[in-house]
Amino acid sequence: MEIQWFPGHMTKTRRMMEEDIKLVDLVVEVVDARIPFSSKNPYLDTLWQRRPRIIALNKSDLADPDATKAWKAWYERQGFGVVELDALHNRGLQQIPELCRSLLKDKRERDARRGMQNRPMRLMITGIPNVGKSTVINQVAGRAGAAKTGNKPGVTRGKQWIRIKKDLELLDTPGILWPKFEDPQIGTRIAFIGSIKDEILDLYTLAVELVAFLQRERPQMLSQRYGLEDSELRATPEAVLEFIGNRRGHRMAGGAIDVERTARMVLDEFRMGKLGRITLEYPPEEALQR
Numbered sequence: 289m290e291i292q293w294f295p296g297h298m299t300k301t302r303r304m305m306e307e308d309i310k311l312v313d314l315v316v317e318v319v320d321a322r323i324p325f326s327s328k329n330p331y332l333d334t335l336w337q338r339r340p341r342i343i344a345l346n347k348s349d350l351a352d353p354d355a356t357k358a359w360k361a362w363y364e365r366q367g368f369g370v371v372e373l374d375a376l377h378n379r380g381l382q383q384i385p386e387l388c389r390s391l392l393k394d395k396r397e398r399d400a401r402r403g404m405q406n407r408p409m410r411l412m413i414t415g416i417p418n419v420g421k422s423t424v425i426n427q428v429a430g431r432a433g434a435a436k437t438g439n440k441p442g443v444t445r446g447k448q449w450i451r452i453k454k455d456l457e458l459l460d461t462p463g464i465l466w467p468k469f470e471d472p473q474i475g476t477r478i479a480f481i482g483s484i485k486d487e488i489l490d491l492y493t494l495a496v497e498l499v500a501f502l503q504r505e506r507p508q509m510l511s512q513r514y515g516l517e518d519s520e521l522r523a524t525p526e527a528v529l530e531f532i533g534n535r536r537g538h539r540m541a542g543g544a545i546d547v548e549r550t551a552r553m554v555l556d557e558f559r560m561g562k563l564g565r566i567t568l569e570y571p572p573e574e575a576l577q578r
């Protein structure tokens with residue numbers, strides 16, 4: 289599916305991100321645990337290079353737990369710190385301060401030798417839209433008693449920092465990255481999980497693609513949720529959507545099945561995890577074994 293995605297504020301957003309990143313020691317890149325590769329933006333690799341970074345596999349409550357473990361190990365092998373989060377239910381966030389200390393250990397020792405031992409570590413949250421950046425910040429801020437440290441005159445004018453621990457401060461606005469669209473499959477996966485505004489998408493086509501994906505990869509999810517028979521599962525994805533619409537009584541005046549309504553419902557239910565926990569992609573070596 290071709291997705292034309294030109295966010296109006298991209299240049300401004302990019303500039304802000306490039307300014308903010310200069311103020312921090314460490315970046316937490318929030319990705320969606322259902323698509324840990326497609327929701328990760330390679331631009332950060334250029335901008336931040338090999339400096340300390342945490343990959344936060346968020347929405348792990350919606351992903352397949354074994355796949356999340358495999359992704360965690362895979363990113364750790366590449367030298368990233370990795371946390372598994374369910375920011376909505378405040379799970380996993382408490383690991384962040386310890387991970388920051390361990391990733392910044394060498395730098396902090398160097399700072400200490402130069403007499404700068406009292407400077408707190410600073411971090412920022414980044415990621416593409418809808419991966420849960422604001423939820424992470426709000427949970428962390430809530431836990432820290434919303435202890436905003438205020439502006440730092442001369443150094444970080446206009447920036448608000450949230451003191452998480454005595455030695456750790458978080459920038460209160462996330463850095464927004466944009467999805468990578470060169471590969472159409474990546475765009476489709478991001479659209480499946482709802483990280484692209486639905487207004488710019490053809491929801492029926494997207495739902496057909498999602499049903500086709502599920503028929504191929506997880507037919508049991510479709511049969512369990514929508515009570516489809518084996519023969520129905522083998523039909524075209526368009527026909528499967530009609531079967532589902534029929535089961536749910538989605539009819540227009542005149543009696544035809546309202547497939548647009550069914551398409552939206554299937555997408556919504558999939559995104560909310562009502563079909564079950566699912567990961568849409570696997571680390572390369574895992575994918576080969578599957």
Ligand code: G4P
Nearest residue numbers: 346347348349373374375376416417418419420421422423
């Ligand atoms: P963003 O700043 O990266 O754009 O994301 P934000 O925090 O606004 O979160 C986007 C949606 O994802 C929110 O749902 C939020 O509640 C949900 N969310 C965040 N973290 C988690 C998580 O760990 N698990 C689950 N299941 N959901 C999470 P929303 O308010 O309903 O928004 P929307 O999905 O209707 O846009």
